[in-house]
Amino acid sequence: MYDVVIIGSGASGGAVAYTLCKxxxxxxxxxxxxxxxxxxxxxxxxxxxxxxLVTPNLFDxxxxxxxxxxxxxxxxxxxxxxxxxxxxxxxxxxxxxxxGMLHRLHPDDFRLKSKYGEIKGANVVDWPISYDELEPYxxxxxxxxxxxxxxxKHKYEPKRSTPNFTQPPTKENAVVKLLDKSCKALGIAPLxxxxxxxxxxxxxxxxxxxxxxxxxxxxxxxAKSSSREAxxxxxxxxxxxxxxxxxxxxxxxxxxxxxxxxxxxxxxxTGKEKRIEGKMFVVAAQAHESARLLLNSANKHHPxxxxxxxxxxxxxxxxxxxxxxxxxxxxDSLKEIxxxxxxxxxxxxxxxxxxxxxxxxxxDGKFKGGSVEFMxxxxxxxxRTRKNNHKEGKLVWGTELGERVVKRMTEQKSIRFxxxxxxxxxxxxxxxxxxxxxxxxxxxxxxxxxxxHPQDVKVGKYxxxxxxxxxxxxxxxxxxxxxxxxxxxxxxAGGCRFGDDPKTSxxxxxCQAHDVSNLFVADAxxxxxxxxxxxxxxxxxxAFRVADYIVQTxxxx
Amino acid sequence: xxxxxxRNFLILGSLLGISPYLxxxxxxxxxxEFKEVENTIKSVQEHMFPxxxxxxxxxxxxxxxxxxxxMMHKSFDKDIKAFVLEGAKELExxxxxxxxxxxxxxxxxxxxxxxxxxxxxSWLSRIMTLTMEGMFSDPIYGSNIKExxxxxxxxxxxxxxxxxxxxxx
Numbered sequence: 001m002y003d004v005v006i007i008g009s010g011a012s013g014g015a016v017a018y019t020l021c022k023x024x025x026x027x028x029x030x031x032x033x034x035x036x037x038x039x040x041x042x043x044x045x046x047x048x049x050x051x052x053l054v055t056p057n058l059f060d061x062x063x064x065x066x067x068x069x070x071x072x073x074x075x076x077x078x079x080x081x082x083x084x085x086x087x088x089x090x091x092x093x094x095x096x097x098x099x100g101m102l103h104r105l106h107p108d109d110f111r112l113k114s115k116y117g118e119i120k121g122a123n124v125v126d127w128p129i130s131y132d133e134l135e136p137y138x139x140x141x142x143x144x145x146x147x148x149x150x151x152x153k154h155k156y157e158p159k160r161s162t163p164n165f166t167q168p169p170t171k172e173n174a175v176v177k178l179l180d181k182s183c184k185a186l187g188i189a190p191l192x193x194x195x196x197x198x199x200x201x202x203x204x205x206x207x208x209x210x211x212x213x214x215x216x217x218x219x220x221x222x223a224k225s226s227s228r229e230a231x232x233x234x235x236x237x238x239x240x241x242x243x244x245x246x247x248x249x250x251x252x253x254x255x256x257x258x259x260x261x262x263x264x265x266x267x268x269x270t271g272k273e274k275r276i277e278g279k280m281f282v283v284a285a286q287a288h289e290s291a292r293l294l295l296n297s298a299n300k301h302h303p304x305x306x307x308x309x310x311x312x313x314x315x316x317x318x319x320x321x322x323x324x325x326x327x328x329x330x331x332d333s334l335k336e337i338x339x340x341x342x343x344x345x346x347x348x349x350x351x352x353x354x355x356x357x358x359x360x361x362x363x364d365g366k367f368k369g370g371s372v373e374f375m376x377x378x379x380x381x382x383x384r385t386r387k388n389n390h391k392e393g394k395l396v397w398g399t400e401l402g403e404r405v406v407k408r409m410t411e412q413k414s415i416r417f418x419x420x421x422x423x424x425x426x427x428x429x430x431x432x433x434x435x436x437x438x439x440x441x442x443x444x445x446x447x448x449x450x451x452x453h454p455q456d457v458k459v460g461k462y463x464x465x466x467x468x469x470x471x472x473x474x475x476x477x478x479x480x481x482x483x484x485x486x487x488x489x490x491x492x493a494g495g496c497r498f499g500d501d502p503k504t505s506x507x508x509x510x511c512q513a514h515d516v517s518n519l520f521v522a523d524a525x526x527x528x529x530x531x532x533x534x535x536x537x538x539x540x541x542x543a544f545r546v547a548d549y550i551v552q553t554x555x556x557x
Numbered sequence: 558x559x560x561x562x563x564r565n566f567l568i569l570g571s572l573l574g575i576s577p578y579l580x581x582x583x584x585x586x587x588x589x590e591f592k593e594v595e596n597t598i599k600s601v602q603e604h605m606f607p608x609x610x611x612x613x614x615x616x617x618x619x620x621x622x623x624x625x626x627x628m629m630h631k632s633f634d635k636d637i638k639a640f641v642l643e644g645a646k647e648l649e650x651x652x653x654x655x656x657x658x659x660x661x662x663x664x665x666x667x668x669x670x671x672x673x674x675x676x677x678x679s680w681l682s683r684i685m686t687l688t689m690e691g692m693f694s695d696p697i698y699g700s701n702i703k704e705x706x707x708x709x710x711x712x713x714x715x716x717x718x719x720x721x722x723x724x725x726x
Contacts, residue, residue, distance in 0.1 A: 040724065043715030046694040047724050051632035059635065082634070213715035220717050381693045381712050386686060394672060395681055402610030402709075409710035 002028040002242070003554060005263055005278030007249045007293065010093025011536055012522040012543035013284035014227025014235070015141075019547030021240040025554060028276055029232070029241060030265060032248035033089035036096070038229070041218030045380050049216050054097070055086035063288070064434045066449040075447055077437060085448065085489045087286060091245060092228025094286070094490060095536065099215030100196030100224060101373045102147060103533035104138045104158050104541075106357060107131035112422075112529050116368055122424035122453050123316055125528045128500045128509040135161055137541035142166075142194075145540055146202060146225040149194035156357035157191065170199045170208050172350045174341035175329070175415065179351055179374060181336060182473035188466075193352045193373060196225035196536065205229055210346030212379050244276070249293060250443050252281060252519070257301035259518050266441050279557075280518045280550060284543070287525045288317060288431045291495035292446035294521075295433050307496075307513035312506050314431040317448065318494035318530040321456030322370055322419035325464055325481025326377055327471035328412040335475045342413050349375045349415070353470075356463050357532060367455075370421025370463055370532035377414035384409060415476060417467040419460050419483070420491075421532045424453035431495055452485035493524035493535050510549040511542070522546050587638070591625055594645035596657045598624065601648070601681070602688050604664050613692060613705045623691030623700040624684075630723055637683065644680030647671075695719040 003025040006013045013029055020027050036054070047053050056062075058079035065083060066075045078084055088094035108115045110127040118124065139161050141147065148167035151160060169192050183190040197214070201207045205222035214224070222229045235241040246268040253275070255261040262275040283290045291314040297306035305313045331339045356369035377384065385405050389396050396404055423429070428451035433444040460483035471479045499505030502514035511526045513519040522543045524535045531538070602615040602624075615621075628638045649656055652667050659667060671677035691700030693707065697719045700706070707713045 036724070039717075042695075042717045042719045044695050044697075044719035044724070045714065046627075046690060046698060047719065047722075050690065051630070051723065053632055053724050053726055057632070211715040217715075379712070381707065381710070381714065382690050384712070385689055385693055385710060389685070394669070395678070395685060397605035397685065398607055399609050399611075401605065402612040406611045406710055409712055 002026050002276070002278040004028075004280045004282060004550065005030065005276055006282045006284055006522075007263065008093065008284035008286065008290075008523065009091050009227060009232060009243070010088070010284060010286060010523070011095045011227050011539045012524070012546075013282070014092065014095070014231035015145075015540050015543035016282050016284065016520075016522050016547040016550065017241055018144075018231040018235045019544060019551060021235040021238040023551045025240060025551070027235070027241050028244060028278065030244050030247040030249055030263065030276065031091050031093075032268060033091065033245065035091040035243070035245050036218060038218070038220055038222055041096075041220045043211060043213040043217055045213075045382050048097075048218075049380055050382065052084065052086075054088055054090050055084055056089060058082070058084055061086070061439045061445070062437070063445055064437050064447045066447060068451065073449065075434065077445075083489070085288065085492075087490050087492075091243065092226045092232065095196075095226040096218045096224070096228060097216055098196065098224070098226075098534075098536060099375070100536075101193050101352070101375070101534060102196050102537040103194060103352065103354075103371060105131065105134075105531040105533065105538055106156055106158050108358065109529065109531035110134075112368065116366075119424060119453070119455060122426050122455070124425065125497075125499065125504075127528060128498060131158060134538070134541055134545060135159075137544040138537065140544050141537060141540035145196065145230040146198045146205070147194050147196050147537065148199040150192040152191055154189060154191055154354055156354040165194065167199050169193075169350055170195055170197055170348050171210060173344060173347040173376070174337040175349060175376075175413075176351060178329075178336040178474050179349070179415075179470070182470055183353070185473055186469060188353060188355050188470065190351045190353055190374075193348075193350045194537075195348065195350065198223040198225065204233065212346040215378065216380075247276075248441060249285075250296070250441055251293065252297040252306060254297075254299050254301060254306065254516070258516060260297075260306070260516060280520065280554070282520045282522050282546075282550070283525075284522045286523055287492045287495045288446050288448055290521055290523055290525045291317070291431045292433065292444075294496070295431075296443050302515065307506055307515045307519060309515050310503055310506060312497055312504065314495050315427075316425035316494045316497055316528065317429045317431050317450075318425060318492065318524075318527060319423045319429075319450065319452070319487035319489070320491035320530065320534070321421040321423045321452065321532075322460045323464065323481065323483035324416060324418045325467055325471070325479065326414050326416035327468075327474070327476025327479035328414050329474065330477055331411045333475055333477070345379065353467075356466060359462070364462070367459065368422055368532065369459055370419055372463060372467055373418045373420070375416050375418070377416050412477075415471065415474070417471070417481075419463045419467065420534060421456060421459045421463065423456055423487070423530055425494060425529060426451065426453045450487045452487070454485075457483055457485050491535060493527040493530050496521045496525035497528045498526040499528065511546045512549070520546055520550060587629070587642075588625075590642055594642055594649070595621060595625070597645045597649055598641070598684065600657045600664070601645075601668065601684050604661070604668065605685055606688060606692075612709050613702075615688065618692055618700045618702060618705065620688045620691045620700050623698060624687045627687065627690065627698070632723060632726065640680065641683060641687070644676070644683070647676070647680070697722055
């Protein structure tokens, strides 16, 4: 029997495994995907970005997505839509593939209801913990996992317990001169983006080598601060970690009402089932799958799903509001920098804007806003050559296609912004079990209803307009943006809210199930509201906090 | 619906009806059927990527071979695999089996007419995507010969390069 069994090896599973293994406990990590080693992470666009090689084949494993069509909810399997909700099912999870543009939450994100009051149609609540309780773990994640950056004072930049990042920012493309100047001309304060990429080598991990293909790819120097590189490798080195790959957990079995006894695990290669027993169980399978696992673990003591006496399990699922936009910097009209500098590959843009994180304006009103990241258009070659190949509604081919593609690729570079704003929790965004569709192991698939709140789009559009203004000031051409209520499937949280009241939350403030004492959920499921930045830093930080509590609990027992 | 219901879309647009390949498992059967439309697909690729283009030509890049091989890999979407065949058959059906032997102007006319149907437009776009996947993917896949595709757009894949196709899966 293991001291702790962790289901999922991504950011949160890795942080819990690391902490427990270092504390001397015997840990099993169950990962349904395979191990892809550092040296196997090549920059093969076809394999990583255009085929399902690091996520399940949708005909084998899928979700159903509910959308409202003519007033009725209609569920479509993702193998029909091609809209995958899997994110990096390999050891280390999606942290292998992230772009790593990270921020801490703001203290007011922990008390959104107190700060802004009720929002009609949204289930906003305050968190049971404050920023101050999580801050030491943000600092720990920054140092241990490796987040590079440069701290500058800003009214919406949360306070820090350490003066600055120990790793300086990654190298930047000259375009930042133009971007900074344009922002300043508009009275906007650009900030250096904290990035989960090492700018300097650490033991066992080499600094970034600026491959030009970072997001969506694994890192072959170990610079990207994935769970696999930063946490699972050192955890394995303790000798306390058993990493079980190709191990899909079908459900958790409980012999008594208060405790999980074992995980029922299927070997994805042989199809054989086995039981993995532990004193404690930590679910870290990514929000929508964690809720699905607990729903699939219903038993006579928990008929509506494990740890679901509140009826809140799967409810208030969160994605991220916002969207993106871009514009083209053309060779013949480029300002401030040389075209050759702009076209230098590999270097980061590394700029964020937090000026609209909260909006309190005499004309625009007072509301929670969001954050913005600037970056170049993803450098994938197949993807870029396939863009702009329509004219007047028709495909362009022949010599004209060649002219257009070569021009687009060699005489301009597209700069892009991504907006992150709160996805307000609401009654029409949740995960439940599909009554008819089952995965290849015979378990009901997750059915996701994914409606956003109208306020999310309003906020996104407000910020997009500001960002288009920045691109315009930079001299960019063909500027556009797209803000919609469609969820970004790689930014998912909620579904197992934490809170002090067992009647209205699934987990307590330590992310321990109210109903089942040896069960924790460590991934982003706990978040009752999501804040307006990517989740990963908060996931790392919170998982370290949860792990500390599990260590204390094990010590006391 | 935000997302196109792909399966329905692919099937309903075709005069040929529901594809037998949606459930077919036999590789050899698919290969045999592919051979029947191979020249049609090749002709379309050559029309889209002629030698006069600034991009490598279809003739010089083995893109039809790539298209077949990538569709045969287990990671490839089986609906699209069927669609590629059916769309080619549909084109030949519309042109009474003459497409391959047509002159350039006639081909242009036939393809533009086909493009006017949403089914044909989707199929042509798919053929273009599959061709460009070959042309601009890692040279290991056989179409980006001596990096000719990358050289033509002055953009190069990152390091480390692929040592094995499809991660060896």
